[in-house]
Amino acid sequence: MKKILVAEDEKVMRYMIRDFLESFGFEVILADNGLEAYVLWKQYSPDLVLTDINMPKMNGIDLLKKIKHIKPEFPVIVMTGVTIEKSVKLAEESQANAILEKPFKMKDLVTIINQSIVI
Amino acid sequence: MKRKSVLILLLLLIVCANSLAFELNDLEKKLLAERKVFKILVSPNNYPYEYLNSNDEFEGINIDVYRALFHKLNRKVSFTHEDESIYDIDLVSSFVTNQRFQDLSTNSFFTVYYYALSTNLNISSTKQHNIYMIKQDLSKTILPEFASNKQFIYSDISLAYHDFTNDRNGLLLVDNFHKTIVDELMQMSNKSFSNKRLNTEIDAKLWLKNEDRTLYLIITKVLNEMLYNNEITCIVSNWEKKSNKKVLFERNYEQFYVISFFFTILFIAVIILLYYYNVMKKDLILNSYDTISRNKELMLHNHDLKLIISQMEQENVTVLNNLSNIALTIDLKGTIRFVNKSFSDILGYNNHTIIGTNIDDILQHGDTVKLLSLNPDSSQKQENEIVIKSAEGFYKTFIYNTNFSKTVDGETNINCILQDISERISLDNRLEAYTTHLEELIKQRTQVLKQSEEQFRFIVEHAYDGIVLMQNFKIQLANQAFYQIVGVDSDKESLDNTSFLNVIPQDEHKEFLETFNNATNNKEESFIIVHKVSVSGNKTIDVETHFTSINYSDKILELAILHNIEEKKAKERELIEHEKFLTVSSFAITANDKINSPLNAILGYTELLDVQTEKKTKTQRNAFDNIYESIGIIQKILNQLKSMTKVTMENYNFDNQKMLKIDDEYTDEHK
Numbered sequence: 001m002k003k004i005l006v007a008e009d010e011k012v013m014r015y016m017i018r019d020f021l022e023s024f025g026f027e028v029i030l031a032d033n034g035l036e037a038y039v040l041w042k043q044y045s046p047d048l049v050l051t052d053i054n055m056p057k058m059n060g061i062d063l064l065k066k067i068k069h070i071k072p073e074f075p076v077i078v079m080t081g082v083t084i085e086k087s088v089k090l091a092e093e094s095q096a097n098a099i100l101e102k103p104f105k106m107k108d109l110v111t112i113i114n115q116s117i118v119i
Numbered sequence: 120m121k122r123k124s125v126l127i128l129l130l131l132l133i134v135c136a137n138s139l140a141f142e143l144n145d146l147e148k149k150l151l152a153e154r155k156v157f158k159i160l161v162s163p164n165n166y167p168y169e170y171l172n173s174n175d176e177f178e179g180i181n182i183d184v185y186r187a188l189f190h191k192l193n194r195k196v197s198f199t200h201e202d203e204s205i206y207d208i209d210l211v212s213s214f215v216t217n218q219r220f221q222d223l224s225t226n227s228f229f230t231v232y233y234y235a236l237s238t239n240l241n242i243s244s245t246k247q248h249n250i251y252m253i254k255q256d257l258s259k260t261i262l263p264e265f266a267s268n269k270q271f272i273y274s275d276i277s278l279a280y281h282d283f284t285n286d287r288n289g290l291l292l293v294d295n296f297h298k299t300i301v302d303e304l305m306q307m308s309n310k311s312f313s314n315k316r317l318n319t320e321i322d323a324k325l326w327l328k329n330e331d332r333t334l335y336l337i338i339t340k341v342l343n344e345m346l347y348n349n350e351i352t353c354i355v356s357n358w359e360k361k362s363n364k365k366v367l368f369e370r371n372y373e374q375f376y377v378i379s380f381f382f383t384i385l386f387i388a389v390i391i392l393l394y395y396y397n398v399m400k401k402d403l404i405l406n407s408y409d410t411i412s413r414n415k416e417l418m419l420h421n422h423d424l425k426l427i428i429s430q431m432e433q434e435n436v437t438v439l440n441n442l443s444n445i446a447l448t449i450d451l452k453g454t455i456r457f458v459n460k461s462f463s464d465i466l467g468y469n470n471h472t473i474i475g476t477n478i479d480d481i482l483q484h485g486d487t488v489k490l491l492s493l494n495p496d497s498s499q500k501q502e503n504e505i506v507i508k509s510a511e512g513f514y515k516t517f518i519y520n521t522n523f524s525k526t527v528d529g530e531t532n533i534n535c536i537l538q539d540i541s542e543r544i545s546l547d548n549r550l551e552a553y554t555t556h557l558e559e560l561i562k563q564r565t566q567v568l569k570q571s572e573e574q575f576r577f578i579v580e581h582a583y584d585g586i587v588l589m590q591n592f593k594i595q596l597a598n599q600a601f602y603q604i605v606g607v608d609s610d611k612e613s614l615d616n617t618s619f620l621n622v623i624p625q626d627e628h629k630e631f632l633e634t635f636n637n638a639t640n641n642k643e644e645s646f647i648i649v650h651k652v653s654v655s656g657n658k659t660i661d662v663e664t665h666f667t668s669i670n671y672s673d674k675i676l677e678l679a680i681l682h683n684i685e686e687k688k689a690k691e692r693e694l695i696e697h698e699k700f701l702t703v704s705s706f707a708i709t710a711n712d713k714i715n716s717p718l719n720a721i722l723g724y725t726e727l728l729d730v731q732t733e734k735k736t737k738t739q740r741n742a743f744d745n746i747y748e749s750i751g752i753i754q755k756i757l758n759q760l761k762s763m764t765k766v767t768m769e770n771y772n773f774d775n776q777k778m779l780k781i782d783d784e785y786t787d788e789h790k
Contacts, residue, residue: 012717012720016719016724019724081714081716105726
């Protein structure tokens with residue numbers, strides 16, 4: 001069973017993603033900020049990280065940079081509520097595997113996750 | 120045996136007689152018990168009664184009486200004479216001439232009578248007599264009328280008698296003791312002279328120094344006992360016998376006259392020879408003594424002088440060592456003989472090693488000759504300076520003063536006093552350099568000031584800010600910009616000597632003057648007032664005026680720099696509008712972001728339900744479609760909102776801290 005680490009500060013969104021991915025057979029680990037996500041990533045060694053950009057304590061871009069610095073090939077999918085060119089550019093520069101603009105369809109998310117893990 | 124027992128009995132009788140002769144009461148015994156030795160003051164020159172013999176021992180009739188007296192009392196006795204200390208004496212002999220002791224007396228133990236023998240029958244006080252006497256100078260006491268006459272005192276009665284017989288005015292003064300001898304001499308020489316017993320008598324007595332009644336009684340008792348036993352008579356007769364032996368010799372004198380004369384001549388010759396020999400020897404010795412003592416004095420004097428010189432030298436060295444200037448002594452060859460402490464302090468040389476070296480080694484070339492030439496002309500300042508090389512190799516300049524001195528060995532030395540002026544020269548040079556620097560600085564400053572003035576003038580003339588110089592609000596000078604601000608054509612109208620208040624709207628005068636006066640009363644040198652000024656067409660503009668008090672041509676003027684803040688205010692308004700826009704945009708962005716997440720949750724859960732509901736009714740299908748359509752509509756509205764705030768979004772910082780917290784309550788409710 002593949003482990004997905006979800007970093008999202010919005011509680012409802014976080015639980016919705018968990019419920020949806022679990023129904024598709026994934027094991028989901030939840031974190032409500034970037035810093036907690038980084039600690040859990042090191043602790044549980046998940047197969048993929050799904051992170052929002054705007055989060056307290058540590059934002060999604062910084063989490064992405066830290067993970068890629070340690071494991072450049074590790075798959076990270078970035079979600080954003082506002083498509084700001086600057087943040088998108090930073091995410092691209094930091095080699096995010098995919099950038100999803102909210103609201104997105106969960107089926108599309110599952111497809112991207114499956115593609116990223118296979119890769 | 121019988122003779123022995125008779126002798127013992129006799130002795131016992133004598134002892135008993137002596138012991139029973141006088142009795143002492145308890146008080147007298149107590150006094151004697153307290154005193155072991157008694158001291159008697161006697162005359163040192165009163166033969167045969169009391170006198171000092173050749174061994175400096177007291178002898179005489181009285182002395183023997185005193186000794187016998189204190190022997191009876193079993194106490195020791197010592198004698199002293201007037202020249203010695205008389206403070207601790209107990210008793211005084213009557214022959215002591217000091218009258219102050221003659222207040223108290225004991226009983227006299229014998230009396231001395233005096234006889235005056237004269238070669239001339241008439242003894243008269245008006246006539247000059249030559250008085251001959253034996254040892255004792257008693258003429259004042261015995262013959263006070265002849266006290267001023269010429270007196271001859273002899274040690275021997277026969278010699279006195281001999282000289283007396285040959286003097287027509289002679290007067291021989293003898294006591295009864297010597298009277299018998301003189302009588303015998305007269306008998307021998309078949310001569311007779313007038314013979315008169317004098318009224319004056321002297322009693323041999325023992326006086327008490329103090330009124331000690333007990334001691335007086337003791338002595339009286341003992342003397343009475345001695346007189347009773349004829350002991351004193353025995354003592355006197357013993358002395359008479361001694362004197363008679365001398366007289367026997369005198370009796371043969373004439374029989375051996377020729378022999379005596381011969382021997383006398385011989386003796387005199389020997390004496391004269393001895394005298395001359397002694398005199399010569401004495402002279403020689405005296406001369407030697409004189410020379411020795413003179414030498415001694417000279418040596419002492421010399422020693423004293425040496426000490427004084429040594430002290431003076433020491434003092435001089437101390438004084439020289441305490442001098443801040445260098446003291447230097449050199450000989451005529453330039454060899455250093457002395458340097459003081461300042462020499463090592465200033466020049467760094469070791470004083471012990473430098474002495475003996477030549478001054479030329481440390482002087483600059485030519486300065487040695489200058490120094491040896493002595494006493495330079497002080498009016499020529501440069502001639503008075505020499506340069507000395509220090510131990511570190513630096514050259515130091517000194518002014519010097521010199522003089523000659525001669526040593527004990529006769530050598531000529533030159534004493535120099537050197538004053539270090541290197542520092543003064545250095546200071547002079549520095550001062551000169553500083554003066555030059557200051558002059559240069561003044562030149563530069565003057566130039567800068569000129570440039571500043573020109574720049575200031577240029578700035579004032581071409582400044583965008585209005586600049587006004589005024590006194591009591593009366594405009595003295597105003598630049599072009601001021602004219603432009605207040606909308607007056609400077610070519611047509613001059614604002615000089617008009618009131619600055621004229622450019623301020625009437626209704627603002629009060630507020631402006633209050634602010635101005637408050638600032639000046641608080642002695643603020645510089646302050647800013649924001650106020651309005653009237654411009655053409657009854658319009659006003661906002662200006663910010665910077666007031667400063669300045670001195671200008673000995674007058675205190677107010678410099679007012681007016682800055683048009685209309686543009687600034689417009690920019691402020693624009694900035695506020697922009698801020699408002701940014702706030703709205705930020706809100707829109709935040710709202711967009713915060714709406715998108717729950718919207719995505721709704722979409723996600725709808726999808727989940729849609730997936731999980733395999734067989735849907737028509738109503739359920741319509742409901743899912745309606746939800747998806749509604750979400751699409753919301754998403755379109757959000758996209759439109761997003762496009763409206765596009766500009767803001769480009770600069771949007773996605774840092775969460777800057778996002779507006781609009782969802783706290785919402786989130787908390789759903790938690």
